[in-house]
Amino acid sequence: MIPFNKPYLHGNELTYISQAVSGGKISGDGVFTKKSHEFFEKKYGFKKVLLTTSCTDALEMAAILLDIQPGDEVIAPSYTFVSTVNAFSLRGAKLVFVDSYSDNPNINPVAIRNNITAKTKAIVIVHYAGVACDMDAVMAISKEFNIPVVEDAAQAIDSYYNDKPLGSIGTFGTFSFHETKNIISGEGGMLVINDEKYIQRAEIIREKGTNRASFFRGEVNKYGWVDIGSSFLPSDIIAAYLYAQLEKIDTIQAKRKALWQRYHDGLNELAAKGFITLPVVPEFATNNAHMFYIVCENIKARSELIQYLKGNGIHSVFHYLSLNKSDYYLANNESVDLENSDRFTDCLLRLPMFYELELEQVDYICSKISDFYNVK
Template sequence: MIPFNKPYLAGVELEYISDAIKRGKLSGDGYYTKKCSEFFENRYGFKKVLLTTSCTDALEMAAILLDIKPGDEVISPSYTFVSTVNAFVLRGANIRFVDSSKEHPNIDCEEIEKSITDKTKAIIVVHYAGIACDMDKITAISKKYNIPLIEDAAQAIDSFYKGKPLGSFGVLSTFSFHETKNIISGEGGMLVVNDESLIARAEIIREKGTNRASFFRGEINKYGWVDIGSSYLPSELNAAYLYGQLENLDDIQTKRKEICQRYASNLTILEKQDKIKLPVVPDYATNNAHMFYVLCANIEERGTLIDLLKSKNIYSVFHYLSLHKSDYYLQSNELINLNNSDRYQDTLLRLPLFYELTLQEVDYICDEIINFFK
């Protein structure tokens, strides 16, 4: 079986985990946590990086930092993972879902402004497959209405918009290091704080609502409970694994991009025949090779293709279900029409993509897809 994903071991992760154990501090914010944070701050110019136990937790921290309260409204794409909005629903927010673009699964920028009310307290955008949303349009809307912008950049490490790294546009941005991402730590995430006025409180929220971080820096002589918060710090073992991956980021990215290019080259013939559609990368965006997907004609065709590939020992998977159609959302909201989101729900199929996938295996996968459409 060619799996959909296979976690990658660059080679130094176990050495760094062993070193973390020898250093005698495993609970977080130690040597390797700081090394990871410095990596992102130095490479991408993020103002403050805080590693978290997951991207979900980073989003929960964002909701607390923006003081989201019951009755507030938050704008989000419907075609996304539930964590994007769940963090804000936990604070009592109502979600205003926006459709995806016709060209790609990212949020339709032209529809955002229509959802803004006097109760709107945040706009969340998701860079699907690591491909940038149109950040010029989105940041203009954010500034026009003075509404904080949050980037859910879970899939967008090392991806750019007009040369500027994703994660640097939002007041707050979140990343994931789940085992399905380009760079992994098993489970893990990161909160990027680009508004300096939020940095001190972000540290407090991450440390269970205490000013412990300031105490360890020698800025105060004792620490105590000063705000709400939770335990969002990953252990040093996770950070050590992550740092081993980060040291090999360029190699990992080069290999993943090579695989994506091979997929695109092989399957272009089907797109020219109007059998499938391939991912669109706008001129303003880069492709960080987080995933490779195809769009089928309908849900029945996709299901048949999944079964065919499985019979050939190839594991392919669909992705999100539109959140505006979820059972939970419809308990307290009326059904709305978001046709593009539903189209991606029904037709998008993700193909295997991981570092150790060979180009010969990619060719085999593509041959089977081509044969299917014959």
């Protein structure tokens, strides 16, 4: 069976974990956490980064920093993982789901503008598959209405919008290092803070609501409880694994991009004949090869293709279920129709994508998809 995903070691992961353990500090903000922070701030020019235990935690920190209160409205795409909006729901926000484009799952800025009200306190966008949203359009709305933007860049490491790293454009960016992502640490995430006024409070929130970070820098002579917060910082063991991957990011990305292109070339004929639709990468965006997906004609065709591929030793998966149709949302809100989001829910299929996947395996997968559609 060709799995959908496979975690991997690429270099010094085990060596660095051993160094962290032997160094006597495996709690948060150790040597490898600091190395990882320095890597991101230097390579991508992020103003301030803080590793977290997950992208979910980074989103929760963003919601706290924006002081989201019960009754505030937060605009977000419906076609996303629950973590994107759960962070704001926990703060009592009313979620306002809006639709994707017809040709790709990213949020449509026109739909954002049409749903702005006096109660809108945040716009959350998701760079689906690591491909940028139209950030000029999003940030124009943000500026016009003075509403902060949170970039859910969970899938978007090393990807760009018009030469700007994703995660660096909104008020905050959030990243994931879950084992299904390009760069992994098992679990793990990161908050990027692009507005300096939030940096000090972010450090406090991340440290259980204490000013412990300031204390260790010698800025205060004692630390105590000064705000709300939680334990959002990861163990340095996780950071050690992550840093070893970051050292190899260019190699990892080159391999993933080669796999992505092989899929695209191998399935282009099927797309030209109208059997499937391939991913769209706008001119303003780069492709970080986080995933390769196809869009089938309908849910029946997708279900049959999943079973056919499984019978031929290939594990493919569908992705998100539109959150506007979720039980939790409908228990407290009226149903809304989001045509494009619902279509991707029914028709989008993700194909195996991981570093150790071989080009020959991609060729085999493409051939089996072609066989399913009886195209030789």
